[in-house]
Amino acid sequence: MRKLTLAYLGLLALLAQTVGSSFLTFGGLNSGLNLATAATKAIIISIRFMQLASQGFLPRLAAAATGLWLAILFGLTLIGQ
Numbered sequence: 777m778r779k780l781t782l783a784y785l786g787l788l789a790l791l792a793q794t795v796g797s798s799f800l801t802f803g804g805l806n807s808g809l810n811l812a813t814a815a816t817k818a819i820i821i822s823i824r825f826m827q828l829a830s831q832g833f834l835p836r837l838a839a840a841a842t843g844l845w846l847a848i849l850f851g852l853t854l855i856g857q
Contacts, residue, residue: 783824790817811850818843 794813797806822828828839 779824783820786820787817790820807854811854 790813794810797809797813800806802809822839826839828836
């Protein structure tokens with residue numbers, strides 16, 4: 777229960793960071809900061825709530841392939857700005 781509570785509090789802190797960054801202007805760094813925050817949220821959710829740390833090889837491979845594909849799409853998005 778303690779690990780889930782810490783994960784929940786971490787997600788709330790990252791939510792506060794996302795909301796706070798919407799009120800500040802960092803120029804081109806805003807997109808990178810928000811994407812890094814979203815990636816951190818996804819990692820917390822996949823490890824703690826989807827329990828990928830205790831799964832076998834195939835679910836981890838699927839999650840890694842999804843992460844790679846998202847990194848490619850995010851990279852293409854940032855190139856267009």
